[in-house]
Amino acid sequence: MSRTTVDRPTVPTGATSPTSATSATSQAGATSPTSPTSATSATSQTSATSPTGATSPTSATSATSLSSVTMAPTRRGAQLVLGLGAYTWSMAMLLHAGLGGTPWDVLHQGVVRSTGLGFGAVVALTSVLVLLAWVPLRQRPGIGTVANVVVISVAIGPSLAAVGWLVPDPGTAARVGLAAGGIVLNGVATAAYIGVRLGPGPRDGLMTGLVTRTGWSVRLVKTGIEVTVVVVGVLLGGTFGWATIAYAFGVGPVVQAAARWRWLVPAGLTAAGPSRTARAAGDEPAEGPGDATTRRARQISRALDVIRSEHGR
Numbered sequence: 001m002s003r004t005t006v007d008r009p010t011v012p013t014g015a016t017s018p019t020s021a022t023s024a025t026s027q028a029g030a031t032s033p034t035s036p037t038s039a040t041s042a043t044s045q046t047s048a049t050s051p052t053g054a055t056s057p058t059s060a061t062s063a064t065s066l067s068s069v070t071m072a073p074t075r076r077g078a079q080l081v082l083g084l085g086a087y088t089w090s091m092a093m094l095l096h097a098g099l100g101g102t103p104w105d106v107l108h109q110g111v112v113r114s115t116g117l118g119f120g121a122v123v124a125l126t127s128v129l130v131l132l133a134w135v136p137l138r139q140r141p142g143i144g145t146v147a148n149v150v151v152i153s154v155a156i157g158p159s160l161a162a163v164g165w166l167v168p169d170p171g172t173a174a175r176v177g178l179a180a181g182g183i184v185l186n187g188v189a190t191a192a193y194i195g196v197r198l199g200p201g202p203r204d205g206l207m208t209g210l211v212t213r214t215g216w217s218v219r220l221v222k223t224g225i226e227v228t229v230v231v232v233g234v235l236l237g238g239t240f241g242w243a244t245i246a247y248a249f250g251v252g253p254v255v256q257a258a259a260r261w262r263w264l265v266p267a268g269l270t271a272a273g274p275s276r277t278a279r280a281a282g283d284e285p286a287e288g289p290g291d292a293t294t295r296r297a298r299q300i301s302r303a304l305d306v307i308r309s310e311h312g313r
Helices: 018-029 036-047 057-069 073-097 103-115 119-132 143-166 172-195 202-214 218-235 242-259 276-281 291-310
Strands: none
Touching: 073 103, 073 143, 073 172, 073 242, 103 119, 103 218, 103 242, 119 143, 119 202, 143 172, 143 202, 172 242, 202 218
16 A cells, blocks of 8 residues: 655744644543453452452451440540459458358468468469469560559458448348359459450469460369369468359359440450351451461450359459
């Protein structure tokens, strides 16, 4: 095919030719046609999120639910202190009833009677010794751990005096009422202060630490520790009675029932991990560099939940 040469007019210097103007306009404002395939690709690229930053429906729901149940810092602090205060009052009720305290309080009472120290001092010293056992177990205390030691150690003496003043010489019915009320209050208080998720108490951390480091069952570790402290406490003069057994079997259901009150424990006692359905379907995200610590924290949290549901403190 032959090519035809067209003579173009000369354009004065500084002027813009119609062709160049049209080209400029075309380049500046015209949009080139996009094929269906490329349009679809652009739409997909715009709407799609890379696997690294994508938010699955499950995580989106979790984020929404988490944000809707998050406590304000002042609320968490107040509930922590009030929960520990109620826990201390329940200890005083059980001790004043004289029908047997919690397993650890049998030990505390035995040490008090054998040494003459105040109950608060014994609780503080025992807590410090238990915290020292956290070191080889690689447990880390939280704000709630420190508050647990301070509040209970300081408040148990005045609480015992107050209960003794309110019920100076309890009869059989009053003693049974004190023991039963102490168990119920203890369970509610446990759910309240654990529900703020600011760290476990010293004794909780000892149990969960042993479970994590040894691989033994929670029931075995819990039973072994509590039988040991009760036996030592009785040998030192502590009171073991039916209320101790009732506490062991009764406080768990109370904690579970109180944990269902969303105004008291809005986020539950522990953080929920991926569901079994998600793990079975392979939707669980791949573990990153920092996820090993998160996984271990979840394991400890779940072990703590089992401890609470079975026994309490």
